[in-house]
Amino acid sequence: MKKPANFQDGIHTSDFWDFYKEKAIQNSVIADFSRGKESLSGIWQYGIDQYDTCLRNKWWLEHEFMHDGRALPLDYSFDNWADVHIPSCWNMQCEKLFLYEGGMVYTRKFLYSRGENERVFIKFGGVSGRAAVFVNKTYMGLHEGGSTPFYIEVTDVLQAENRIVVAVNNTRRPDSVPADNTDWFNYGGIYRDVELIRVPKAFIKTFQAGLDFIRIEVDGADTGTAVLRIPELNYTAGINVQNSRGEAEFSADPELWSPENPQLYEVEVEFITACGGTRDKISDRIGFREIGVQGREILLNGKPIFLRGISAHEESVINGKAVTEDEIRENYALAKEMNCNFMRLAHYPHSEHASRIADEIGILLWEEIPVYWAIEFDNPAAYANAENQLSELISRDINRASVIIWSVGNENPDTDSRLEFMSRLTEKARELDKTRLITAACLVDHGTLVIADRLTEKLDIIGVNQYYGWYDPDFSKLPTVFENSNPAKPVIISEFGADCRAGFHGGSDEMFTEEFQLAVYEKQIETLSNIEYIKGVSPWILYDFRCPRRLHYMQDYYNIKGLLSADKTHKKLAFYAMQKFYANLN
Numbered sequence: 199m200k201k202p203a204n205f206q207d208g209i210h211t212s213d214f215w216d217f218y219k220e221k222a223i224q225n226s227v228i229a230d231f232s233r234g235k236e237s238l239s240g241i242w243q244y245g246i247d248q249y250d251t252c253l254r255n256k257w258w259l260e261h262e263f264m265h266d267g268r269a270l271p272l273d274y275s276f277d278n279w280a281d282v283h284i285p286s287c288w289n290m291q292c293e294k295l296f297l298y299e300g301g302m303v304y305t306r307k308f309l310y311s312r313g314e315n316e317r318v319f320i321k322f323g324g325v326s327g328r329a330a331v332f333v334n335k336t337y338m339g340l341h342e343g344g345s346t347p348f349y350i351e352v353t354d355v356l357q358a359e360n361r362i363v364v365a366v367n368n369t370r371r372p373d374s375v376p377a378d379n380t381d382w383f384n385y386g387g388i389y390r391d392v393e394l395i396r397v398p399k400a401f402i403k404t405f406q407a408g409l410d411f412i413r414i415e416v417d418g419a420d421t422g423t424a425v426l427r428i429p430e431l432n433y434t435a436g437i438n439v440q441n442s443r444g445e446a447e448f449s450a451d452p453e454l455w456s457p458e459n460p461q462l463y464e465v466e467v468e469f470i471t472a473c474g475g476t477r478d479k480i481s482d483r484i485g486f487r488e489i490g491v492q493g494r495e496i497l498l499n500g501k502p503i504f505l506r507g508i509s510a511h512e513e514s515v516i517n518g519k520a521v522t523e524d525e526i527r528e529n530y531a532l533a534k535e536m537n538c539n540f541m542r543l544a545h546y547p548h549s550e551h552a553s554r555i556a557d558e559i560g561i562l563l564w565e566e567i568p569v570y571w572a573i574e575f576d577n578p579a580a581y582a583n584a585e586n587q588l589s590e591l592i593s594r595d596i597n598r599a600s601v602i603i604w605s606v607g608n609e610n611p612d613t614d615s616r617l618e619f620m621s622r623l624t625e626k627a628r629e630l631d632k633t634r635l636i637t638a639a640c641l642v643d644h645g646t647l648v649i650a651d652r653l654t655e656k657l658d659i660i661g662v663n664q665y666y667g668w669y670d671p672d673f674s675k676l677p678t679v680f681e682n683s684n685p686a687k688p689v690i691i692s693e694f695g696a697d698c699r700a701g702f703h704g705g706s707d708e709m710f711t712e713e714f715q716l717a718v719y720e721k722q723i724e725t726l727s728n729i730e731y732i733k734g735v736s737p738w739i740l741y742d743f744r745c746p747r748r749l750h751y752m753q754d755y756y757n758i759k760g761l762l763s764a765d766k767t768h769k770k771l772a773f774y775a776m777q778k779f780y781a782n783l784n
């Protein structure tokens with residue numbers, strides 16, 4: 199229908215997102231470990247945009263004058279807005295913003311001096327919810343998925359002086375991934391680093407160096423040759439690139455990576471276009487290992503392993519979801535102190551530093567996409583969102599030895615539409631990465647007391663969340679569940695636990711005491727340790743975390759199932775029970 203003359207786009211349209219959704223930023227990850235990066239983190243300006251007016255009225259066009267030069271009234275003033283340091287969560291900036299969910303516009307200026315024959319990308323390590331990006335009044339695209347990195351090519355729009363505008367919206371929506379009901383706090387912001395990256399006209403987009411193969415994908419050229427080198431092993435392999443991709447055998451015989459021996463090698467990959475006109479050379483520090491399952495065993499480098507784990511969210515009291523590398527190292531140190539060799543990074547992709555540091559210090563990881571609870575499993579857009587987050591996570595961490603498991607979701611009811619949705623995700627994961635194990639955190643069938651979820655057919659490992667002793671006080675059901683179940687593959691108890699207020703003591707039958715939580719852990723440990731097919735445990739959770747669903751006065755807006763207090767200064771009694779259990783497993 200023709201719009202009437204008095205139709206005003208910024209006011210009379212409710213479907214303004216449709217325009218922005220037409221330019222989805224997907225699958226944009228670039229292998230960038232050794233690439234030069236120019237930081238665009240630091241001081242930005244930001245404005246609270248509750249009604250998404252920046253997108254409705256297209257502030258990013260910066261229409262400040264009429265065609266006859268008369269100034270127009272503006273509802274924004276990018277340079278006069280408040281300063282904010284990026285990366286950060288807006289919730290942690292001031293009391294007024296703590297609970298804010300909605301639109302926030304970030305902007306900054308930056309200088310750029312063009313190099314020879316280069317292409318330029320801007321990388322966002324992670325932005326909550328949706329992010330619409332504009333550079334020099336040009337719409338660059340919309341990224342959905344609040345925990346995976348995305349890269350935007352800006353080669354043709356950069357000038358000497360530039361302005362970037364990012365319209366962020368972290369509003370929880372039933373059609374998103376995750377949907378609008380989660381058991382964690384919904385932080386908002388550009389909460390991971392922003393960097394400018396220069397690459398040659400034809401460059402190595404991603405590569406995977408497995409134990410016996412190397413795969414490479416290039417951008418900007420169809421054919422050429424690539425060479426992989428591992429100087430410490432005096433190893434070189436050539437790869438022929440056709441249709442921008444190449445794969446070759448690999449037989450370097452490296453020392454295998456393991457938590458006990460986190461051996462990393464400098465791996466160099468060089469690509470030369472067929473005409474020899476362009477070359478790109480990058481490197482990464484990679485550990486070589488093999489993970490597999492055989493019957494009910496999990497095999498690391500061919501040997502059975504028990505995954506002595508703990509679950510963790512990505513958040514801290516001070517920084518919210520914008521955790522620092524020091525905080526990541528602190529979490530791993532606490533896990534190691536508990537005698538862990540494994541961590542479940544729930545319920546979404548954590549920072550890229552998490553897997554890189556795990557490679558260095560030797561801890562195995564379960565990484566997960568937030569297909570959490572009630573997703574719109576019949577909605578193709580929700581599937582595309584989930585699949586893109588999975589692809590971006592796998593592309594980002596494809597060479598991280600510590601990552602042994604991709605999880606396609608958590609605690610979803612066993613319906614037909616969920617089975618279809620998550621089966622497709624498992625197939626996608628295997629297509630993208632043949633070398634890792636696929637799982638999901640499934641629910642016990644509480645009616646028949648058995649581990650029975652149709653999705654398990656598609657999994658390598660069955661994750662099982664169960665809270666006998668807490669949500670179901672009848673602990674006697676747990677041994678019944680295990681007796682009734684006969685899985686043909688390994689099971690990881692991906693969650694068990696109980697609430698406990700740090701420092702609150704009393705009888706073991708008094709809820710919220712440390713003694714109560716300890717009693718639950720002791721009964722869980724006693725039961726689990728006798729089940730032959732359980733090959734891993736990741737109790738819920740390392741430390742207490744913010745959660746808007748937890749309003750009991752003892753919880754005080756926190757999920758307090760942690761084995762430590764939220765600030766990690768207090769270890770609860772159950773921490774020591776896990777520490778002892780794992781020590782005795784060695």
Ligand code: GCU
Pocket residue numbers: 381545608609663693738757759
């Ligand atoms: C669920 C869920 C967690 C949640 C936990 C709890 O299993 O996976 O995200 O925090 O139980 O209820 O504490």
